Amino acid sequence: MASIEQARAALAPHGVLAPQLAAEHWHGEIPLPEAIAAFYEQVGPLGNWINERVGHAGLTVSTAGNPFSIPPLARLWSQQAGYRWHGITGERLASWPDHWLVVADQGADPFIFDLRSGAIQFARHGAGAWEDDGPLFADIFEMAACLGTIGQVWDEAGDDIFMDDFSVNPVHRARLVQRLAPLIGAARAGDLVDVFSW
Secondary structure (H helix, E strand, O other), rough: OOOOHHHHHHHHHHHEEOOOOOHOOOOOOOOOOOOHHHHHHOEOOOOOHHHHHHHOOEEOOOOOOOOEEOOOHOOOHHHHOOEEOOOOOOOOOOOOOOOOOEEEEEEHHHEEEEOOOOOOOOOOOOOOOOOOOOEOOHHHHHHHHHHHHHHHHHOOOOOOHHHOOEEEEEEHHHHHHHHHHHHHHHHHHHHHHHHHOO
């Protein structure tokens, strides 16, 4: 598992981090899980200030395909629209399990915190019914450390990231696996980069 320090170090290049306390920023209809409260208090993905209506932007982390998006705590509950409830009517969607909470996404493909286990799943939108596919990350700190690291390697690669056929340059893929290995082990690192089309 990744530490709080590893999560902070991985996310810091991608935007402002600041402590966000549940008592001030959580607007959900369910109690905020302790692990999520600790994540926002100790890692605190906040992002830049947009305006009074929007607030802080959260973090955007570049990668192959759509970027990863991690909302600030004040917008975490509204992030559930389209998953837990219908985004227009507000009607509760029966297909979304009560024990799931979206904590990040990649182009509307959600990273799902399981309230029972604390693990993080990743699901693809449009794949049919939402399925309990098992965890991608052990916890939210591991998720943050890995997503932030993916973004760091992407940013460091610059224009050299793609080959002529628009596949990710194998040199940078190998660098990413090497950087993820201390966080999740070499075998899992190789699998993870495949999940995100590296």
